[in-house]
Amino acid sequence: MKHNNEGTGLQDLLEGFLFSLQAEGRSPQTHTYYSKLLGCLVRYSEKQSWPDRVDHLEVRHFREFLTWIATRSFEYTAGNNCRRVAQPRPLKAWRYYKAIRRLFNWSLEEGLIEESPVKALRFKAPPPPPIQPFNIDELKRFIAICELDIKSGARFCGLRNKGMILLFLDSGLRSSELAFLSLSDIDLEQRIVRVIGKGKKIVICPFSSKTAKAIWLYMLERKKRAKCDALWLTEEGRPFTISGVSSWFVRLKQRAGVNSPGRVHRLRHTSALQYLRGAKDSFLLQLFLRHEDLTMSRRYTQGLKQEEAIQAHRNGASPVEGLGLG
Structure with missing residues (x-):
């Protein structure tokens, strides 16, 4: 079966995916979670001038993005309006990987794409961190x-x-x-x-x-x-x-x-x-x-x-x- 995905971009898939979460009755927190992670992917793709069409994206694009997530440090404004610095956290890339997989699995189920561009992407799950309570x-x-x-x-x-x-x-x-x-x-x-x-x-x-x-x-x-x-x-x-x-x-x-x-x-x-x-x-x-x-x-x-x-x-x-x- 041929899928007409000509002109379909990452932003299009993200909008549809977020609408789907709302239609399924997912919590606002779930909607915000995926909007934040996948929105970061879309902004990165635009900044790096990725191909506009999803069917032109390759697995190397997503490897590049996950590497950037794992190694970046950045400043942000905390809730008290203080500037803070987020240090590189390699384990954070795992959350983005799972979100990306879910986006494209949903796109396949909806018939929006023929093949997932991250099908060949493998990302080993990090070991769970030790549980350390406050003393x-x-x-x-x-x-x-x-x-x-x-x-x-x-x-x-x-x-x-x-x-x-x-x-x-x-x-x-x-x-x-x-x-x-x-x-x-x-x-x-x-x-x-x-x-x-x-x-x-x-x-x-x-x-x-x-x-x-x-x-x-x-x-x-x-x-x-x-x-x-x-x-x-x-x-x-x-x-x-x-x-x-x-x-x-x-x-x-x-x-x-x-x-x-x-x-x-x-x-x-x-x-x-x-x-x-x-x-x-x-x-x-x-x-x-x-x-x-x-x-x-x-x-x-x-x-x-x-x-x-x-x-x-x-x-x-x-x-x-x-x-x-x-």
Whole structure:
């Protein structure tokens, strides 16, 4: 079957693909994710003067693009209007590779192209990074800086930051889930929060009485500057965005003197490992984290076992000490 793709360009495919995501009821976050990654591809192709027609593109074009993604560094404006420098991250190219494959697989299914220009492109999946939770000293530093703000004239920020940190840890939320919470999503009496997870799934997440108290104190202060129904507000009374949550956590880490690597998602890792220590059940952890299967839960279980192996070594299992050597 011949396909009439004369004049069809990357921008055309991207527009159609994004329309398809909307028609399938994909979440706004999914739409934004692919728009960002594939939009970068389109802009790069225009800057490098790639052929206008998709059927004139070759696999070398996409290898060139992925190499550029893996090796580039660039400046960007963070949520607090500060200029930051993004360092080269080779693993980032994997996300772009998967997005490109999905775009052309969709184009094949829709009959928009005869053959995928990336059919021969092979990209080895990177090994999953080790799961490293924040330690108790680092977590106490986060809470301490919140308490300092509460007592020193920045009460709103201190109460908000403490509530956000505790809810992140207690409920294992993703940053997108926390950012888009509204007042109606939180039930302090039942100590549950309703979140819209991946795939627009509505799920219920529990939290403790201590977290409920922290959120209640924040909500009292919130009333003085609220301009919308969003639960978490900036100092100006505006709702948080996903990038805003990311920038918020970077600033909080700096102020708390926490210098270990990791972004806000590391709080979810910390929550998962602590939950697993208490529940001792990877299936319950899967439900708690709202994963579709046990793959990620097994990674957390492996991470916890690794912690236990290191601790056992320090508590008498050292072969050198056991043999009386050294």
